[in-house]
Amino acid sequence: MVSQYSSALAKPRIPPHFLNTDHRQRCLAQLRSKHDGLEKYIYLSGLKERDANLFYEVLLGNMLEIIPILYTPTVGDACSNYSHIWRRPEGLYVTIGNKGHIREVLRSWPTGPASRIAVVTDGSRILGLGDLGANGLPISIGKLDLYIAGAGIKPTTTVPICLDLGTNTEKFLDDPLYIGVRRKRPGVEEMDAFMKEFMEAMREVFPSLLVQFEDFSTDNAFRYLDMFRSQYRCFNDDIQGTGAVVLSGFINAARLSSAASGRPLTEHRILFFGAGSAGVGVAKQLLSFFKLMGMSEAEARNRIYTVDSKGLITADRKGLQEHKKFFARTDYQGPPLTNLLDIIEYVKPTALLGLSTIRNAFTEDVVKLMGSLNPRPIIFPLSNPVSLCEVDYADAIRWTNGSVIFASGSPYKPVEFEGKVYEPGQGNNMYIFPGIGMGAILAKARHITDAMIEQAAIALSEALTQEEEDTGLVYPRLARIRDLSARIALTVIRAAQKDEVDENSLCRNLSDERLLDYIKAKQWQPCSMHLTNGSPYSNGVHIVNGNGTATHRL
Ligand SMILES: NC(=O)C1=CN([C@@H]2O[C@H](COP(=O)(O)OP(=O)(O)OC[C@H]3O[C@@H](n4cnc5c(N)ncnc54)[C@H](O)[C@@H]3O)[C@@H](O)[C@H]2O)C=CC1
Numbered sequence: 232m233v234s235q236y237s238s239a240l241a242k243p244r245i246p247p248h249f250l251n252t253d254h255r256q257r258c259l260a261q262l263r264s265k266h267d268g269l270e271k272y273i274y275l276s277g278l279k280e281r282d283a284n285l286f287y288e289v290l291l292g293n294m295l296e297i298i299p300i301l302y303t304p305t306v307g308d309a310c311s312n313y314s315h316i317w318r319r320p321e322g323l324y325v326t327i328g329n330k331g332h333i334r335e336v337l338r339s340w341p342t343g344p345a346s347r348i349a350v351v352t353d354g355s356r357i358l359g360l361g362d363l364g365a366n367g368l369p370i371s372i373g374k375l376d377l378y379i380a381g382a383g384i385k386p387t388t389t390v391p392i393c394l395d396l397g398t399n400t401e402k403f404l405d406d407p408l409y410i411g412v413r414r415k416r417p418g419v420e421e422m423d424a425f426m427k428e429f430m431e432a433m434r435e436v437f438p439s440l441l442v443q444f445e446d447f448s449t450d451n452a453f454r455y456l457d458m459f460r461s462q463y464r465c466f467n468d469d470i471q472g473t474g475a476v477v478l479s480g481f482i483n484a485a486r487l488s489s490a491a492s493g494r495p496l497t498e499h500r501i502l503f504f505g506a507g508s509a510g511v512g513v514a515k516q517l518l519s520f521f522k523l524m525g526m527s528e529a530e531a532r533n534r535i536y537t538v539d540s541k542g543l544i545t546a547d548r549k550g551l552q553e554h555k556k557f558f559a560r561t562d563y564q565g566p567p568l569t570n571l572l573d574i575i576e577y578v579k580p581t582a583l584l585g586l587s588t589i590r591n592a593f594t595e596d597v598v599k600l601m602g603s604l605n606p607r608p609i610i611f612p613l614s615n616p617v618s619l620c621e622v623d624y625a626d627a628i629r630w631t632n633g634s635v636i637f638a639s640g641s642p643y644k645p646v647e648f649e650g651k652v653y654e655p656g657q658g659n660n661m662y663i664f665p666g667i668g669m670g671a672i673l674a675k676a677r678h679i680t681d682a683m684i685e686q687a688a689i690a691l692s693e694a695l696t697q698e699e700e701d702t703g704l705v706y707p708r709l710a711r712i713r714d715l716s717a718r719i720a721l722t723v724i725r726a727a728q729k730d731e732v733d734e735n736s737l738c739r740n741l742s743d744e745r746l747l748d749y750i751k752a753k754q755w756q757p758c759s760m761h762l763t764n765g766s767p768y769s770n771g772v773h774i775v776n777g778n779g780t781a782t783h784r785l
């Protein structure tokens with residue numbers, strides 16, 4: 232005889248009043264009842280597992296609240312602790328042991344050739360947190376959630392990937408709960424051979440895929456971008472995505488700053504504190520700011536100064552890494568400049584950009600000096616997560632009496648100072664990669680060209696509403712991300728067409744207005760019928776009907 236208990240398990244029933252309640256509100260209440268960021272992350276991850284459709288509905292309706300959990304800053308905690316908070320397999324791990332049969336591993340991914348976008352990390356530099364090895368997977372998952380929420384990419388076409396090639400972080404190798412391969416990272420030759428097989432296999436198994444490289448350590452970030460960008464449909468988010476988003480914010484910031492100082496835009500001088508993949512990637516993209524005004528590359532380069540852990544980067548320094556050479560100064564004669572205050576006194580920058588991972592590197596003296604040199608100094612502390620940010624927003628406002636033009640990598644709340652409320656910008660590549668990806672996918676671009684990246688930046692810079700401009704913002708409000716991504720995608724498609732790398736002739740025949748409609752029509756929306764069947768085994772994107780039976784899998 233079947234007991235009452237087991238029969239209830241076999242046929243779970245929805246509570247009688249359930250249909251009249253808003254499950255999204257219930258989820259939000261459950262989320263808000265948790266007071267620890269990591270607990271919220273675990274809750275959301277579980278919700279996605281139980282009912283992905285509902286998860287995306289809640290995310291889309293509450294982006295300002297939820298993005299900082301799925302993405303920076305909390306995703307940093309999730310990665311750092313991933314081996315300990317791990318609940319279930321998610322994403323795709325390709326390990327060094329898979330060398331020789333990577334194709335077979337990729338073929339295990341359920342959506343196969345229907346896949347459109349992969350975010351691939353090797354976990355070697357997650358945000359500013361260093362080598363987290365196999366714990367890096369949540370960064371790929373978080374970025375893809377932004378593709379889904381921000382651009383409307385269909386969830387089932389996304390592939391989060393972590394390449395597990397080992398880790399050089401001893402504490403993980405010593406941790407009995409560490410989920411990754413227990414070995415040190417390979418040398419250059421072994422890694423190159425792995426990456427070549429991986430990329431070849433990716434194209435074979437997922438022929439329509441765009442690959443976003445994410446959070447590779449700096450040398451490898453530049454190396455694999457150079458190696459693969461003309462061969463595959465791929466880009467590096469930290470170099471190119473960050474470059475584009477900062478160019479966009481900088482265009483708007485420079486206008487505000489020049490309006491206050493009366494100095495021409497061509498006279499901006501930009502000081503980069505941090506010269507890794509992000510610092511140099513952004514510096515290279517900011518050449519466009521000057522070149523678009525008619526300056527030569529040499530003139531543009533001359534407006535940019537870079538600093539690393541040894542101080543102002545000069546060409547006479549011995550053993551300079553390859554990626555630092557382009558901006559190394561040849562015009563400075565004198566003893567090495569190592570102190571940031573001395574460097575600022577020497578350069579007299581109008582803008583100070585932080586991509587150093589050094590918490591509070593922009594001290595009160597530094598910020599005040601920038602304020603004394605500029606009526607409206609541009610200060611962008613862009614390192615992630617917040618715990619590594621070069622200066623907090625409230626301090627930057629206070630130390631400049633509210634004159635700072637500010638954008639940070641991770642989000643800050645508005646600040647009230649002397650009776651006025653100031654709103655910060657968030658200079659994070661999340662504003663730009665969803666639109667770049669959407670455009671590249673719809674154009675069926677063979678490659679991601681420099682013009683596609685540059686046009687994406689310009690489109691974002693031009694997207695401020697009158698109200699946003701009047702408020703002094705340098706980036707549009709995040710709540711508009713879907714519309715922004717569609718507009719960015721449009722310019723990316725047009726740039727792909729101009730560079731003749733597009734393979735979707737349909738887009739060529741549409742006017743801008745029709746193309747925008749086409750892009751918006753392609754944006755995936757979660758369905759508002761989101762009742763779950765309560766099955767502990769449901770793990771996809773479901774639409775479920777009123778009697779609790781899954782009727783459609785997206
Ligand atoms: N806002 C955004 O959208 C993005 C932000 N980032 C952030 O940028 C940061 C850097 O990333 P990567 O360039 O890939 O890392 P990285 O480790 O290659 O670069 C760090 C750079 O800072 C320099 N540095 C370290 N200590 C210093 C010190 N005391 N003084 C001056 N310079 C110092 C290093 O020499 C190096 O050049 C990370 O925190 C990352 O989260 C990265 C990509 C996007």
Ligand SMILES: CC(=O)C(=O)O
Pocket residue numbers: 303357358359446468469614615640659660661
């Ligand atoms: C935002 C990002 O891509 C990073 O901090 O690495």
Ligand SMILES: [Mg+2]
Pocket residue numbers: 358445446468469
């Ligand atoms: Mg990154």
